[in-house]
Amino acid sequence: MGHPQLNANGELQHLLTIEGLPRTMVEHILDTAASFVGVSDREVKKVPLLRGKSVFNLFFESSTRTRTTFEIAAKRLSADVLNLNIGTSSTSKGESLLDTIDNLSAMHADMFVVRHASSGAPFLIAEHLNRIRGPHVHVINAGDGRHAHPTQGLLDMYTIRHHKKDFAQLRVAIVGDILHSRVARSDIHALTTLGVPEVRVIAPYTLLPSGIEQMGVRVFTDMREGLRDVDVVMMLRLQNERMRGALLPSAQEFFKHYGLTQDKLALAKPDAIVMHPGPMNRGVEIDSAVADGTQAVILEQVTFGIAVRMAVMSILAAAN
Amino acid sequence: MNKKPSLDAESAYAALRDAVSAALAAEPARKPCIIGIHSGGAWIAQRLHRDLALSAPLGTLSSAFHRDDYGRRGLPAEMKSTDLPFEIKGADIILVDDILFTGRTVRAALNELFDYGRPARVELAVLLDRGGRELPIEARYCGAVHPLSPGENFVLSRTADGRFALEIE
Numbered sequence: 001m002g003h004p005q006l007n008a009n010g011e012l013q014h015l016l017t018i019e020g021l022p023r024t025m026v027e028h029i030l031d032t033a034a035s036f037v038g039v040s041d042r043e044v045k046k047v048p049l050l051r052g053k054s055v056f057n058l059f060f061e062s063s064t065r066t067r068t069t070f071e072i073a074a075k076r077l078s079a080d081v082l083n084l085n086i087g088t089s090s091t092s093k094g095e096s097l098l099d100t101i102d103n104l105s106a107m108h109a110d111m112f113v114v115r116h117a118s119s120g121a122p123f124l125i126a127e128h129l130n131r132i133r134g135p136h137v138h139v140i141n142a143g144d145g146r147h148a149h150p151t152q153g154l155l156d157m158y159t160i161r162h163h164k165k166d167f168a169q170l171r172v173a174i175v176g177d178i179l180h181s182r183v184a185r186s187d188i189h190a191l192t193t194l195g196v197p198e199v200r201v202i203a204p205y206t207l208l209p210s211g212i213e214q215m216g217v218r219v220f221t222d223m224r225e226g227l228r229d230v231d232v233v234m235m236l237r238l239q240n241e242r243m244r245g246a247l248l249p250s251a252q253e254f255f256k257h258y259g260l261t262q263d264k265l266a267l268a269k270p271d272a273i274v275m276h277p278g279p280m281n282r283g284v285e286i287d288s289a290v291a292d293g294t295q296a297v298i299l300e301q302v303t304f305g306i307a308v309r310m311a312v313m314s315i316l317a318a319a320n
Numbered sequence: 321m322n323k324k325p326s327l328d329a330e331s332a333y334a335a336l337r338d339a340v341s342a343a344l345a346a347e348p349a350r351k352p353c354i355i356g357i358h359s360g361g362a363w364i365a366q367r368l369h370r371d372l373a374l375s376a377p378l379g380t381l382s383s384a385f386h387r388d389d390y391g392r393r394g395l396p397a398e399m400k401s402t403d404l405p406f407e408i409k410g411a412d413i414i415l416v417d418d419i420l421f422t423g424r425t426v427r428a429a430l431n432e433l434f435d436y437g438r439p440a441r442v443e444l445a446v447l448l449d450r451g452g453r454e455l456p457i458e459a460r461y462c463g464a465v466h467p468l469s470p471g472e473n474f475v476l477s478r479t480a481d482g483r484f485a486l487e488i489e
Binding site for chain 2: 011028031032034035038039042043044046047048049314315318319320
């Protein structure tokens with residue numbers, strides 16, 4: 001058996017992780033996304049590629065932004081979209097994950113967009129669907145536990161390429177809660193796949209997974225040192241619930257050492273861009289002046305995210 | 321209008337240009353916008369736009385989003401974007417393609433065009449009509465007619481100095 005994301009013809013059938021995707025595939029997704037960017041500016045903001053297809057947004061963990069952008073992307077491709085917040089329905093009544101999938105599959109879903117708190121859940125669903133439905137049904141991982149969030153990684157790459165044109169000379173820093181972040185993992189895989197020569201992670205030891213160096217990154221615990229001469233600063237959300245454990249003393253303390261302020265940003269290259277996957281905690285990981293400043297591209301990430309998700313959906317739907 | 325079967329792309333182009341030019345001369349009030357369908361149609365549109373010295377900007381159009389064979393063939397490996405730098409609503413449009421075959425590309429291109437607005441009129445100009453229509457679509461301006469059998473295809477290429485060549489594959 002080959003890679004679980006690819007079908008027998010080597011086409012992308014599911015998007016579960018960026019890890020292991022060929023560079024040409026990643027570039028193809030970004031190139032395709034470029035042609036979808038303009039669709040949102042048309043008088044008719046819709047193309048018919050997924051006409052007659054049903055996309056099920058399956059969110060076992062709540063998320064407003066990601067679910068909304070997947071929904072808009074599917075609707076601009078003319079698909080029928082159903083949003084299911086499973087966290088509040090079946091599983092709370094005791095139904096198993098795969099029973100839920102079987103039931104939805106019996107409603108002839110063509111594509112599942114899955115978010116789940118457990119790492120690997122979308123893989124399980126994809127393998128199960130391959131068994132019961134064959135190659136005509138598709139799964140997109142919209143975030144699983146600490147593992148992966150591939151469309152966020154791809155939209156981040158799209159945003160970087162939009163501003164920096166080329167990955168071959170870049171120095172990129174990822175800052176914050178690396179330990180719990182699926183976004184960080186997907187970004188690291190995407191950046192190294194696209195040939196970025198230097199990827200840095202900046203975090204206190206308590207928020208760094210052990211063995212992170214094996215992913216090909218340089219580790220910094222001093223933010224000022226880590227930001228020196230970087231082209232891209234990717235901030236991560238600090239989940240408030242982490243504060244209750246023993247990982248961090250307080251939000252104020254975190255902001256002092258790892259919050260992105262104008263004076264810390266001044267250590268990066270003058271044309272460095274600032275990114276954040278949202279939702280932001282102003283005054284915890286990022287200062288308002290930076291978040292609203294001229295170097296921030298945070299809202300562009302949201303806009304490009306729709307085009308990238310349209311590209312992923314239309315590439316998957318054509319694989320059969 | 322030259323309707324003799326021909327494989328000489330340059331003479332086909334000259335015939336097409338003269339046909340469009342004559343039609344525009346007959347209606348001097350017209351201010352048409354030229355839109356080429358990627359990729360071959362865009363090359364021809366670019367040259368027509370220059371040779372006819374048209375004032376309206378040149379547009380290019382991709383039919384990829386509306387193709388009826390997407391389910392089988394997917395999106396092209398290299399996607400080209402639609403670029404229409406003028407108002408489509410109320411516009412007088414000459415849509416340009418290289419080879420007219422089944423008519424399916426033109427159908428998809430018209431759908432793409434109408435996503436941008438409602439033009440006042442649309443005419444079709446093609447370098448070559450190879451027969452084999454599957455839809456009720458015909459060209460108003462045509463450089464040459466040369467029927468081919470279903471398994472054969474014309475491939476248009478453009479040399480470095482901008483001249484066209486046609487080959488049968």
